[in-house]
Amino acid sequence: MKPHLLLTITFLLLFPLTANSNQPIDAQQYRANLLLNLSNRQLTNGQIQSALASLQESLRLYQIIGDRTGEATALFRLGDAYFTLGRYRTAINFYKQSLQLSQDFANQSIRVQILEHLSNTYINLGDEKLAKKYQEQATALKKEIGNPDREAAFLGNVGLDHDAATEYKQAIAFYSQQLTTAKANNNYQLQIDSLQNIAATYRKSGQYSQAITAYQQQLKLAQELSNNSLVILTFKQIAETYKTQGDFKAAIAFYQQQLKLTDKTQKTEVIKQLGRAYTFAKEYDKAIELYEEQLNSAKANKDNYTQGTALNNLAFVYLNSNKLDDAKAILETSIKNWTSLRLELGNTIDYAVEQSNTYRLLQQVLITQNQPEAALEVSEQSSIMAFLQLLGMRLVSEPKDNNLKIAPKAINLPTVTDIQKIAKEQKATLVKYSIIPDDGLYIWVIQSTGKITFRKVKLTPENTFNSVNSIPEIVASIPNYLGVNSQDNQGKKLVNPLLQLHQLLIKPIADLLPESPTAQVIFIPQDELWFVPFPALVDISGKYLIEKHPISTVPAIQILKLAKEQRGRTGGSKFVVVGNPTMPKIAHAINQAPQPLPQLINSEQEALAVADFFKTKALIGSQATKAAILPLLPKAKIIHLATYSILDDIKRQGIPGGIALAGENNGLLTASEILNLYNQPKGKRLRAKLAFISAGETGQGSMGNGVLSLSLALMTSGVPSVIVSQWAATDTPTSVLTTEFYRQLKQKPNKAQALQKAMLATMKQYPNPKYWSGFNLIGEIH
Template sequence: MQPYQLAITALVSFLITVSMPLNFESVAILSPSLTAVQTQAESRKAEAEQLFQQGFEQYQQGQLETAVEFWQQALKIYQELQIREKEGAVLGNLGIAYKILGEYAVAIDFHQQALAIMQQIKDRQGEGQVLGNLGNAYEAVGEYEKAIASYQQSFAIAQKLKDLPGEAIALGNLGAIYATLDDNDQAIKYYEQSLLIAQEIKNPEIAGFLLNNLGTLYYTQNNVSKALATYQQSLEFAQAVGNQQLESEALINLGTASEDLGNHAQAIEHYNEVLKIAQENGDRRLEKSAFNNLGHALFNSGNLVEAESKLREAIKILESLRPGLNDTEKVSIFDTQILSYNLLQQILIAQDKFEAALEVSEQGRARAFVELLAKRLSSEVAEQSRLNSDSPSIAKIKQIAQEHNATIVEYSLVPDEDFKVQGKQRGETSEILIWVIQPTGKIAFRRVGLQTMRQQNETTLASLVASSRESMGVIGRGFVNLVPKPENQQTEEVSLTESLQKLHQLLIEPITEFLPTDPNARAIFIPQESLFLVPFPALQDASGKYLIEKHTILTAPAIQVLDLTYEQSQSVSELAQDILVVGNPTMPTFKNGDNLEQLPPLPGSEQEALMIASILNTKALIGDQATKVEVVQKLPKARLIHLATHGLLDDIKNLGIPGAIALAPSKNDDGFLTAGEILNLKINAELVVLSACDTGRGEITGDGVIGLSRSLIAAGTPSVIVSLWTVPDQPTALLMTEFYRYLQENSDKAQALRSAMLATKKKYSLPYNWAAFTLIGEAE
């Protein structure tokens, strides 16, 4: 199946989208039948072949939508005639076309249908080519592990069939994805193997792709001059074979390298050429890259108005690429897009458009979560929720702060411009952007540069957050035990104090004047990336005072999520009147390497559950009573849920969402309630408390933290209390019982949690004993 076409994988240099490394895609070509038509079936077959060929001609001319129309007609006839081989070929071509059009969910579905047919009819070469194209589609949405598996299967088939072009393509695709994952050694190995084959079979097109990819590898290693020379070679190959897409990829990379050398005019010229090709061919992802890079070059050349216009066009395309994907795919693809939103924020801030930059900051976070929440809200508010799934305006952001009667603090992290990143990777943070929205509607903006901090002690923001957490490791409910920090261990306390004070200096001091003076007034922090792991209650000012002593603290992944959890709190089902308290279930077993091990029992959590049940005038489920089956059955009827057990960080059932709660096993059930399973439940509770280790953690993405807390909120609860580390047993039991005592007197969950933290702090002074828990969502 010739010719070989490409799919684009984004590679970002700071905020410049380099459209390499490239993938290869194989488009099927069928020759129309020229024989006389003898029967109706033969006539239909000839019609289908003609439609197929017309579709291919339109594809070659960049008329993808017209190509799709012809191929859809051909597909219908081949299905009627049950000509499976040609049905599979059409399905594969439709997958390629829809991927270029940016309709990734449709593309993946067509490729999977084509693969099933090729396997059924035992067309091994067709199977290998479809696997390569399916890998391209997976890579486009950031599903890298699935892409690698597809490429490896494609290579194995090509090798068995002694299909040298197929081998070269599969090896080139593997090299491209390993470059995207920043594994340069693996990338070079695959590129070199592929290039040797391309030279052996004298295929200039494959060689051109590989040279472009190698140029990108040199570029990420800061060897700009070698990258330029290699890109130029690739461009010459592209022009020699007349491959416009390869030509455009070489041009966009030449533009990026030119920008690095300060030649913005040359870069803009290259990007405009790419934009023309992308628009002629209907290639949405390449068009986005061209707009993004034009915006970056114009920004650096001082043309801010035009730069803003180009970035808004890029983001408009990004927004059009996500519909139709499932939640996991939306999270994955959004994680590859976040830097374009960040660049637009910087362009707006350079024009003193601070409020417009806040709107873009919101537009660039938790989009999949917002869409999931809006979709799952009850029917009474569903229509309004759909209207609210668009990113909020400044007027709406002010309204949300007023409805919550809270001061909202949103952070946005700017990556280092000198760092070359690929795919989902991020550069080290060079600057923190901070907006403060007061309940009165007043908005303040501050920016905090980190270059000096990094130059002085080589500490990055992420490592500072990590060191503050490492200082608070304890032996607790997690089955992986860390070294405890005794109360009298002064050297550890000094180290911890320093890190907490430094974080306070960076995150809080620049905005202190805008935070509420009343300690009972709410402050809601909206983190990003590594800041999701910051223990905000434990941050310390220069005098040693903790932030929780001065403020009532909540968190959320986005301001818009607060709007939707507020809607959830207004529509909690009246059917949910029960109270569910679980403590120390009979522990399930988990696979640790080749061995099955049982999680250790938690006698402290059992006592905690019994005390809380007494306070709430209910009966706790303990031991064998706390089966997963029983708990899941009771979840929808509970207005308050407290689970004191083990929390796990891993995706133990490979459902694509990390996190699980340990419950008692029963017949045909292993006892683990996973985040993926919770996502499919309907929970009507006003509050869920996960009194376990690390329940607020998970996979940190551009969409927020993917784990237990996200699943619980998506399942229906507007308020979740979760932990940020392995919590100690006795202090946690005290904190939780105090929390419910205060909650009985005051319905404000945030104030109750603050009071419980302060009460626990009196007995257990170090913050790892009392600062692990955070309230996400609604206070009331």
């Protein structure tokens, strides 16, 4: 991920506004200063359009009275405002005007800040060459000004820029300069930072011995400073580097040193990695002894979480030593352990990652035993268990003595026969994915006839056109490649991640997909694959997947059964349309001050267009409160929300996800609150045929959990189909796609085909996939 993708803007006056503060300020000067200060508050509150008006007027006044300092400040702030709107080229124009005006100012630190902001803006545009140019100018200027610590920090930032561009030699050179400067000034933290970066860059470029040398310097410094936490971290980093290099005995030695120093409460992960090093070194007995000791200790302490982790660890050893039946038996015990933990009254432990690891290992065992259909059952069971854990639910068949909600009867642990029946009922091709970190990508294709075919794909340069570490790494690069937060896509990239993902996800099964352009394909992604815009996956000839098939997704095959049942219960008559609410203030972290979400001007236009199509009134701005909207939802036929979906569990209600509505302190409709509608009397439940959340996600939550929990909460509460946007791009003209979708849906009530046609129509006007491919249909297509 590239650094500095967002500007840190301090809304204080950077420059003095009068040449001599002892002189009286005339009326125009006073008004210009007042407007400039007002614009700072407006920017802080997210009132961007008002801030632009204030800044333009203050700029006009400063030009009239000849205040070049004030003029430069106003230009600088205009650049910041347009940066916030994602209009980067306009921002650059204002920054450059401010830079030109300030070249003769006595206080040259002003220019450093402008240069830094220019560098950040060019990074967002994907022009790394110009970004580096302006960052290097800022560094050189700061060096002249003479702040050694800031100089060292700037050198590190330039190194990060080179690092992001995979220019590892240049990056290391700048990190080394940073280290030299930090040593000369006895700045230990910057020494540590530079050594961390040097070592990490050597590792990325495959120069492991040089990386270890840098880590050894870091270890020596940590020991001199008696920094125990850094010593432990460095032992871990050295061990990981040796393991990557294939020197497992050296890795074992450093993991052992890490384990000795690690606090008892933090030992679980160290034990896991030490045992894996033993396993890779084929010292299976030592790995088993270590993990059995961990298991026995967890049993004695009645620690279910660590028991499950230890069982996974043991299964890993047995799998790698080819004792497959032993591994299978242990993993089945581990599954029972996770179920027990979920049903435990008052449990607050987040065990999702380790539970998922159990199911992955069991799939790997079954595939090794040539049982792909049994592995498919396990993969689907894993998806159902993730659903239950995410929403705090239990199956109808499970014990009642806990606070868990009962899942709909349609949700159960399906057999292969159940899966085949669903595919036949849907008259669609189902494609189920499972990422197995140690074995590649598993793909099952269930055709509308019920026939099941399994394929396994390895992450090789032949499949990805270059060397990548993981599928999540490719997925994470998509928004930046498309320029989701800028007006341009990043076409200078050597490899298109959408092409890479097509090679991995689609090409290996292309012969199994339907030939008819109207035949439905339903993808069942897992984890990071939830962030894949399947419509935009592109083949080697440049043809997008949406041009070949109508597409929808579900988090589990069994959800299709639930969606079909919910379709039979729909019956609302109203159209509820919301657009660009007066955004609430939210804090994305504990102890962080709440900040207003950015306004969505295009979403307001979209809501007005959709409301006009349905001949109804849109709730806009301060009208779009939760108090106004919540009573309308049970009566709705269509729910269209042109606002943010939130990733995080902002209100700490146990379920991530929410919808941004108007109201500073009560402006979030959370997934937990939506799920509560599931238990309401009939007249208060949701009966809408479709919920469309069009503005995308914002937040720091677990990848995909926010959109998943929102979608699943809506579907569980009665809505059979949900369309969500995978990203929040403030400059996206969504009204074109959404109105075309509803027009197509009115002509033929097939949501997948309507969305396909809307995407194809939008593509003609806006070719960049960021404008049309992020919309994801989840659930029922009819």
